[in-house]
Amino acid sequence: MKNFTRRDFLKTSSATTLALGAAGNAWGLTRLEPISDTLKQEYPYRAWEDIYRKEYAFDTVGFAAHCVNCHGNCAFEIKVKDGIVMREEQIAQYPQVADNIPDTNPRGCQKGAIHSQAMYDDDRIRYPMKRAGKRGEGKWQRVSWDQAADEIAEKILDIHEQYGPGKILSHSGTGVMSSMRLASGYRFASLLGGVLEDAITDVGDGQSGQTLATGDALQNVTSDAWFDADYIINSFHNPSVTRIPDAHYMWEAKYNGARIVSVSPDYNPTAIHSDLWLNIKPGADPFMYMSMIQVILEEKLWDEAFVKEQTDLVLLVRDDNRKLLRQSDLQADGKQDIFYFWDTKSKKIVEASGSMGSEDKTLALNGKDPALEGSYTVKDLQGNEIKLQPSFIHMKTEAMKYPPEKTQDDTGINANVVREEARKFAKAKKAFIISGFASAKVLNGIYLQWAQVMMCAITGHMGERGGYASPFSQLGFETTFVLAFPDGKMPRFECGGLGEYMHGQKIIEARQHFNNEKLKARVGFDLDEMEEIIHHSIKTKQMPVYEGLVAGILTADNKFVRNKGPKYRERLLEVFKELFVCVDVRMTSTAQWADYVLPAASHYEAWDVRTSPLHRHANLFTAPSKPIGEAKPDWLIMSLITKKMQEKAIARKMTAFQDGPFLRDYTKIHDEFTMGGMLTDDKAVTQFLVDNSPQFGPGSFEKGIKKGFLVHQSSPIMPAAKVQADKPIHSWMQQTEDKLPYPTLSGRLTFYCDHELYQKLDSSVPTARFNAGPEASDYPYTFYTPHTRWGIHTTWRANKFMMRQQRGEPFVYVSPKMAKTKGITDGGQVRVFNAIGEFFAQAKITPGIRDNQVMMEHAWENYQFKGNKGLNQVVATLIQPLETVGNWGHLKFAPFRWNPNSLSNESGVDIEALTDEQALEQAVARNDKPAQVKG
Ligand code: SF4
Numbered sequence: 001m002k003n004f005t006r007r008d009f010l011k012t013s014s015a016t017t018l019a020l021g022a023a024g025n026a027w028g029l030t031r032l033e034p035i036s037d038t039l040k041q042e043y044p045y046r047a048w049e050d051i052y053r054k055e056y057a058f059d060t061v062g063f064a065a066h067c068v069n070c071h072g073n074c075a076f077e078i079k080v081k082d083g084i085v086m087r088e089e090q091i092a093q094y095p096q097v098a099d100n101i102p103d104t105n106p107r108g109c110q111k112g113a114i115h116s117q118a119m120y121d122d123d124r125i126r127y128p129m130k131r132a133g134k135r136g137e138g139k140w141q142r143v144s145w146d147q148a149a150d151e152i153a154e155k156i157l158d159i160h161e162q163y164g165p166g167k168i169l170s171h172s173g174t175g176v177m178s179s180m181r182l183a184s185g186y187r188f189a190s191l192l193g194g195v196l197e198d199a200i201t202d203v204g205d206g207q208s209g210q211t212l213a214t215g216d217a218l219q220n221v222t223s224d225a226w227f228d229a230d231y232i233i234n235s236f237h238n239p240s241v242t243r244i245p246d247a248h249y250m251w252e253a254k255y256n257g258a259r260i261v262s263v264s265p266d267y268n269p270t271a272i273h274s275d276l277w278l279n280i281k282p283g284a285d286p287f288m289y290m291s292m293i294q295v296i297l298e299e300k301l302w303d304e305a306f307v308k309e310q311t312d313l314v315l316l317v318r319d320d321n322r323k324l325l326r327q328s329d330l331q332a333d334g335k336q337d338i339f340y341f342w343d344t345k346s347k348k349i350v351e352a353s354g355s356m357g358s359e360d361k362t363l364a365l366n367g368k369d370p371a372l373e374g375s376y377t378v379k380d381l382q383g384n385e386i387k388l389q390p391s392f393i394h395m396k397t398e399a400m401k402y403p404p405e406k407t408q409d410d411t412g413i414n415a416n417v418v419r420e421e422a423r424k425f426a427k428a429k430k431a432f433i434i435s436g437f438a439s440a441k442v443l444n445g446i447y448l449q450w451a452q453v454m455m456c457a458i459t460g461h462m463g464e465r466g467g468y469a470s471p472f473s474q475l476g477f478e479t480t481f482v483l484a485f486p487d488g489k490m491p492r493f494e495c496g497g498l499g500e501y502m503h504g505q506k507i508i509e510a511r512q513h514f515n516n517e518k519l520k521a522r523v524g525f526d527l528d529e530m531e532e533i534i535h536h537s538i539k540t541k542q543m544p545v546y547e548g549l550v551a552g553i554l555t556a557d558n559k560f561v562r563n564k565g566p567k568y569r570e571r572l573l574e575v576f577k578e579l580f581v582c583v584d585v586r587m588t589s590t591a592q593w594a595d596y597v598l599p600a601a602s603h604y605e606a607w608d609v610r611t612s613p614l615h616r617h618a619n620l621f622t623a624p625s626k627p628i629g630e631a632k633p634d635w636l637i638m639s640l641i642t643k644k645m646q647e648k649a650i651a652r653k654m655t656a657f658q659d660g661p662f663l664r665d666y667t668k669i670h671d672e673f674t675m676g677g678m679l680t681d682d683k684a685v686t687q688f689l690v691d692n693s694p695q696f697g698p699g700s701f702e703k704g705i706k707k708g709f710l711v712h713q714s715s716p717i718m719p720a721a722k723v724q725a726d727k728p729i730h731s732w733m734q735q736t737e738d739k740l741p742y743p744t745l746s747g748r749l750t751f752y753c754d755h756e757l758y759q760k761l762d763s764s765v766p767t768a769r770f771n772a773g774p775e776a777s778d779y780p781y782t783f784y785t786p787h788t789r790w791g792i793h794t795t796w797r798a799n800k801f802m803m804r805q806q807r808g809e810p811f812v813y814v815s816p817k818m819a820k821t822k823g824i825t826d827g828g829q830v831r832v833f834n835a836i837g838e839f840f841a842q843a844k845i846t847p848g849i850r851d852n853q854v855m856m857e858h859a860w861e862n863y864q865f866k867g868n869k870g871l872n873q874v875v876a877t878l879i880q881p882l883e884t885v886g887n888w889g890h891l892k893f894a895p896f897r898w899n900p901n902s903l904s905n906e907s908g909v910d911i912e913a914l915t916d917e918q919a920l921e922q923a924v925a926r927n928d929k930p931a932q933v934k935g
Contacts, residue, residue: 058086062624063708064604066112067181068792069174069203071471072245073612074107075708078116078604078624085116085604085625091708094617098726101227102252104615107245111796115603118799119628123586125599126629135573135580136593145630145640148596152553153644155579156192157652157666159551165659166492167550168579169503170194173557174203175584175795176634178610178621179480179689180682181600184634185555185583186484188642189491191669193659194553195546198895200472201496203562204441204902207470208883209449211898213457213750214732215743215890218897219720220473221432223249223614225728227256229466231428233421234262235285235452237436240269242787243471246614259424263288265784266813266855267848276421281412282782282853282905283771286444288411289451290402290768292422296458297399301426303460307372309363310735311457312748313395314341314370315352319387322394322764323754324746325349327357329380337889339746341370341390349378349388354740354747356889363739363748391752395454395765402768410770426459430466437471438786441904443523443771446882450751451766457749463736474896475729476611476618478717479689483679486672489662493895495543497902498534498879500563502545503575506877507531509565509836513876513907519776523769524761525881533757533881542886543893543900551579555634556600558794560590561862564875564904566837569593583637588794589862589870599631606633607686609704616712616729620690620704623682633682639673646670745889755888763882772878774852774908779834781818781854783874783909788857798861810864810871811842813855814911819845822913829919832856834909837873840866840919854909867923877903 058079065073076088090113092106128148133139159167170192172185189196200206207217223246226232232250239247251273254260262271263278263285271277280288296302307313316325316339327334337357340349350368353360372392377385404415411418425431433452439445449468456467501507510527520526525533537543552575560569573580573593582591583598591597605628608621627633632640649666656665671677679685690701694716704710715723720740722733734740741747751766758764774782790805791797803809812832814824824830826845831838832854841856849855862870883900885891893899914922 055086057081060624062604062622063091063619063705064088064621064624065178065610065619066115066603066792067176067178067608067610068795069177070109070111070792071243071613072107072109072112073610073615073617073619074109074112074245075617075619076108076112077708080625083626085119088113088116088604093707094615094709095711097224097616098728101224101728102248104224104245104617107615109244111790111792111802114796114799114801117801118796119602119604121799123798124602124628125584125587125591125597126631127599128630129597131595135595138592145632148598149640149644152579152581152596153641153648155551156641156645157648157654159578160666163548163550165193165657165664166195166546167548168192168194169197169549169552169554169576170491171197171552171557172199172555173559174199174793175556175558178608179477180606180608180685181556181634183480183483183685183689184638186491187486187673188638190485190489191642191664191672192491193662193664194491195494195549196491197494197499198496198899200896201498201899201901202500204497204904205437205472206440206497206883206897206899206901207435207449208440208880208898208901209446209451210435210453210468210470212446212450212753212891213453215750216720216897217470218472218474219718219731220471220613221469221731222616222729225730226250226432226434227253227728229253229428229430229432230258231425231431232258232260233425233433234260234264234270234274235433235435235448236264236439237434238264238268238270238786240273241789242436243614261421265850265853266786268786269789278413278417281410282784282850283442283444283773284411285439286447286451286768287402287407288413288418289448289455290399290766291404291407291411291418292425293399293451293455293458293766294402295404295419295422296426296455297396298403299423301423302458304372306460306462307392307458308370309365309739310462310749312339312744312746312750312752313390313392314372315339315391315746315752316341316349316376316388317391317394317752317754319389322759324391324752325378325386325388327351329386330378332381337745342374342376342388344369344371349376352746352748356745356747358747361741361747363735363741391765395751398765398767407768425455428461428466430464431456431459431461432466433468435468435470438905440901443878443880443903443906444769445901446880447763447767447769451768453749454751454766457751463733464730467731469731471614473613474717475613475616475715475723476693476695476712476717478695479693482692483685483689486675489664492546493544494546495893495899498543498884498900499545500559500902501877501879501900502538503549504563504565504568504571506565506568508567509876510878512836513834514772514776514878515778519772522776523772530879530881533884534879537884537886540887543884549575550577552576553579553581553583554590555583556585558588558590560593561588561794561859561870561872562902564872564877564902566869566873568872583634585631586795592863598637599629600637601627601631601633605631607683609686609689611712616723617709618690618696618704618712619709620686622705622708635679635682635685639670639680642670642673743890750890753888753891755885755891757881757885761881772906776906777834777908779908779910781852781909781911782905783832783907784853784855784905785858785871786855788859791859793859794861797859798864807842807844809842810856810860811844812911813844813846813849815849815851815853816845816847817851818911819843822911824911824913829914829916830911831914831919831922832874832909832911834874834907836876837869839869839871839873840914840923843913854911858904866919869923874909875904875907878906879903
């Protein structure tokens with residue numbers, strides 16, 4: 001067959017045209033001209049050809065990433081024309097770290113890639129605004145920066161003089177993740193003496209079981225460490241949706257032969273690609289892992305040498321009171337934090353080195369052989385005999401209660417499958433359990449994570465052999481903290497989840513929703529016991545929660561979407577009775593209720609640096625475009641407020657005051673904020689952050705801004721990982737290789753806790769508990785709210801490009817069976833409800849979820865719902881008592897590591913089908929406030 005060339009086509013066209021002309025002007029085609037190659041001759045009307053090219057033209061190029069809570073941190077090149085960002089492209093220039101592992105290029109996702117459009121959306125705040133009507137009424141007055149900062153500063157000082165220090169919540173939410181933005185809000189809070197909540201537990205991301213076991217949940221791996229694993233369990237982890245730039249390492253590992261297992265109650269996009277999907281019943285996860293541990297122990301698949309060297313399962317426990325044997329039991333001046341094991345070689349008890357009280361800071365056994373079995377006897381101070389057993393026996397006794405055949409009805413996972421996967425995990429060369437943050441948002445998350453870390457530990461999967469990994473580490477934050485806490489001055493750090501629980505009085509909805517008897521039967525405590533434990537923890541100062549707040553200055557914290565229950569916003573607005581300021585990029589469902597909204601510069605409009613937990617590159621933001629409207633970088637906003645405060649404090653003749661351990665002085669607050677005028681703008685701050693970083697050093701800033709990123713070759717702030725230039729980052733290498741102690745009470749991986757509350761709740765060793773769920777309420781269906789595919793939390797959630805990918809309005813997933821039972825149609829309206837609240841949404845029928853499950857991706861803005869009623873209207877929540885302990889070794893309040901979490905998935909709901917008209921009518925009738933979106 002002849003191939004047609006362009007020349008043939010032109011010849012044919014000309015011939016055809018001539019023939020048609022000769023045929024008496026048939027079909028009126030008299031005006032047709034022969035087509036020749038227009039590119040080779042003069043042709044007057046060619047300007048249109050340039051439109052497409054002009055769309056791609058730009059004046060300037062700069063670099064940025066996205067300062068959102070995705071942990072992607074992907075370097076983009078930003079192209080700007082006439083002051084408008086035209087497009088962004090992944091720069092894809094990161095160097096390869098190890099020869100045998102692919103590089104991390106090109107990092108990015110479809111969400112970040114629409115920011116050049118989204119930054120000009122209607123919800124962008126462009127000018128400082130002051131409330132002109134009632135709170136939330138949507139009436140605003142545009143004011144100058146000078147007026148806004150002047151009035152806010154005046155009010156802050158009034159509050160200080162009227163109520164005393166520490167009455168302002170000056171909080172930065174998870175919308176700020178880059179170092180300049182983080183340092184701005186934190187430094188302001190530190191100099192003010194404001195209350196700053198733990199932003200990690202605020203959003204329910206605190207990996208408490210990981211901290212309990214290892215001492216630090218911020219020691220984690222980079223995603224390239226997944227690449228050469230041969231077995232990976234995804235637990236509440238859906239990287240194809242939530243770790244888009246990192247997911248390839250998992251799928252490349254699979255291509256190389258790794259077995260990928262996903263454990264989730266929904267058939268999510270990661271489960272789809274896995275070798276095995278374990279469709280676990282919601283809330284039953286710890287039972288499955290305890291069964292796997294039972295199999296590993298029963299079939300002797302565990303690593304005895306690792307257990308003896310690295311874990312506290314060797315420590316001796318008293319038979320009489322189940323407490324660890326301490327030096328204080330045996331010596332008059334003995335310490336509480338020195339422990340013992342039985343050495344089978346010398347046949348006597350010996351001090352276990354490496355504990356908090358031990359001077360010998362090593363895990364090395366130096367020829368000793370700790371017993372894991374047997375009974376032993378020592379004499380106490382009075383000469384009485386104390387009978388002892390290694391904690392291993394207690395751990396094993398508990399684990400043996402959970403053979404897979406016994407748990408399969410609870411978990412929905414066949415016993416043979418559990419047995420087979422436990423064997424594969426134990427025999428793997430390098431195995432991970434990768435835990436998503438949703439595992440921290442369930443009541444039994446601490447049990448789940450504790451069991452998971454133990455499963456890794458007893459099989460020797462730690463360090464370069466894998467282990468438990470959660471998605472955040474503090475790699476590269478050294479200088480951020482220097483700026484955040486000037487001269488060591490700190491804000492009043494408060495518990496995140498517990499602080500929000502108390503300020504929002506969430507116990508009221510918990511009491512309305514949960515059935516106390518059912519709750520006790522399901523989770524082991526009831527609401528009365530939970531409240532008593534919470535109050536005891538706060539009263540004894542184990543967990544800090546500050547009372548008497550009268551104002552809130554929030555930066556990038558969408559509190560009124562995230563928090564649970566229908567009355568949270570109302571109660572917080574009462575707390576913020578004197579002043580409520582929101583500093584944000586967008587007019588969020590929270591900013592709508594503020595007294596003042598202050599427009600922050602977005603990702604492409606400010607100098608900044610962002611480090612990443614999942615890869616080793618620090619990205620530079622070079623402010624490629626000017627801020628829209630009158631928006632300002634966070635540093636300049638806080639700087640302006642401190643300037644006004646300082647002027648007014650001097651005029652008021654205020655003096656320095658001792659505030660706990662810190663001397664604060666509002667007459668110098670601006671000087672201190674700007675470091676004596678050295679840090680005047682976001683560029684100077686970014687340069688300070690980079691050039692003073694111990695791993696980058698002077699001159700690095702200039703180098704970094706030429707290519708958009710710098711590479712972390714070491715990490716003083718993460719020494720345990722022993723960061724090396726040519727290897728992925730693995731956690732706990734100092735422990736597994738160099739035998740240095742873990743940051744725990746015993747210096748060992750901790751699987752025995754003898755705190756009285758742990759004893760009271762039968763939780764001294766890893767065990768299984770359910771979450772609350774519908775079983776603890778009088779409503780039939782579980783309500784599950786995983787992370788969204790089409791946004792990063794509430795960021796870009798209302799953007800039109802994201803909305804086009806889904807249903808264009810909030811929707812809930814229901815199974816075909818539930819739809820049939822309830823008369824729900826795909827695309828039809830439903831009301832989701834329980835005793836505390838309701839919301840209206842569209843139904844999407846999917847076979848990918850269970851029949852007793854109502855699922856909705858989280859973080860829709862409240863204003864996207866009919867009647868402004870967001871999805872958390874139906875969510876009652878609890879506090880996990882074990883997380884309130886603050887007086888046991890490493891279990892003490894520590895921001896970002898140890899304090900109670902916000903929990904999201906504990907409620908039961910019911911659902912009913914409505915017509916569109918009914919939904920609208922009911923929503924409007926019960927509308928609490930009109931929606932107001934435009935900034
Ligand atoms: Fe990367 Fe996050 Fe931006 Fe997506 S939103 S491109 S993951 S930084």
